[in-house]
Amino acid sequence: MTEGTIIKALSGFYYVKSGDEQVQCRARGLFRKQGVSPLVGDHVVYEAKNPTDGYILSIKERKNALNRPPIANIDQAILVFSVVEPALDCQLLDRFLVYMEAHSISPVICFTKWDLIAEDETEWIHERLEAYKKIGYPILFTSSLNQEGFPELRKIMDNRISVVTGQSGVGKSTLLNYLDESLNIETQAISHALGRGKHTTRHVELIPVSETGYVADTPGFSSLELPDLEPIELERCFPEFDAYRASCRFRGCTHLAEPNCRVKQALEEGEIDQSRYENYKVFFHELTERLRNKY
Template sequence: MAEGRIIKALSGFYYVSGPEGTVQCKGRGVFRNKKIKPLVGDQVVYKADNYKEGTVTEVKKRKNELIRPPIANVDQALLVFSAVEPAFSPLLLDRFLVHVEESDIDPLIVVTKEDLASEEVMKEVARYKAIYQKLGYPFYVVSNTSNKGLEEAALHFKDRITVIAGQSGVGKSSFLNALVPELNLETGAISTHLGRGKHTTRHVELISLYEGLVADTPGFSSLDFQEMDESELSLYFPEMRERLPDCKFRGCTHRKEPGCAVKEALEQGEISESRYNHYLQFYQELSEQQRRY
């Protein structure tokens, strides 16, 4: 028996990186009976039949897990957005941030395609960069063609499992290719008719990069709030979370209650209006979801 980490899952096989290299493993039948599905990122115990093949016998306790993309034990999420094609979306960024905050994952924000954007667009991106940096979120603007900002962002990978996520066509694979050209990951052009890219990444795989493990994941354009309750939502907005003790009423929803520290901070310009409006939008979405079920 040996211990290792699943670095790729493909066609029913789990590729486990262990003391003697990578072994292609099958899962034990008992996993299916217990409704356990091994995930990329899992620490596992496996039995090697030979130096190439083996069987996963145990999945160790997880730190966290994501449903989409399916990956476990993530330390950090690199949230990739583009300045143009598709346009930068603060609403989608805040949706991503809520999900990674809920999973206790550190976010790292990167905006690509600076070289393709107008000066006016980049001024708007810079305005949002200031908002998110004030909240303590690392935020980098990069160009995959000139490599500006790439190394700086990649230094965050060391000793961590990082999941790279974002809309299709924002340049996730291009970002990795610019860092390590020999990866030669497939990239997709933007459809001018649909305004979004084709999904070029077919499976989740951990790649050794800058002394860490990085997952290039299938692209997606939306995230659904599944098991979250609206009463928890403000916990995933750090500027609201830190002001909760100062609200007059316990369980304040920061919408209509008097003596709300969050609304006071909003009126004084200490909280971003766009972030607050996104909070209200997500709260409404969660409330409607609760009523449906």
């Protein structure tokens, strides 16, 4: 028996890497009975008689896992959003941030197509970016036309397993092709009729970007469900509330209608971004409605 890491899952096969060896494995039927599926990123114990005939025997404990994309043991998420074509969607970005915060995955925001921004959009874009910087989220800017930002992106991927995800049509495949030219991932232009890109990625795979760093290519998508949270847990996914929640009058304050709420006071004083707070309210009511529909 040998230990390794699943680096690709495709058509019922799991490709497990151990040192310089890579073995094609199937999952034991026991996993199906237990309702457990191996994921890319899983550390596993396997047995193989040859490189194309192995079986995964057990899955080691995961530090985190996502359902979409289906991947485990992620160190950081590179959230790829364009500033134009398609237009920057801050509510969708906040959904991704909440999703990663809920799963204890460190997010890095990567803004693409910076060279295409129109002069009349510059002020609004910079205002939104400053709001995310103030919270403390790392931010990168890339331009495939000018080849800007890619060396910095590669550097932050060293010694980590990163997941690259985000809205469709924002240049994610172009970014991955830069990190590894041999990938030659299909890229497609934006559908102007729909205002979004076509899906170009069909499986999850860990791609080496350095001797010690891996990145997962994952499908882009234009919507994202909030994670499985109780409404009261949502505020923990907004780091800008951290400095104020302990000073709220009521324990378990939702920061919506309660009196003497320190978070709302910070909002009125401009210490918390209004747009982010409005999205917090939208998400809170969405989670509340989801909970109501369960019963």
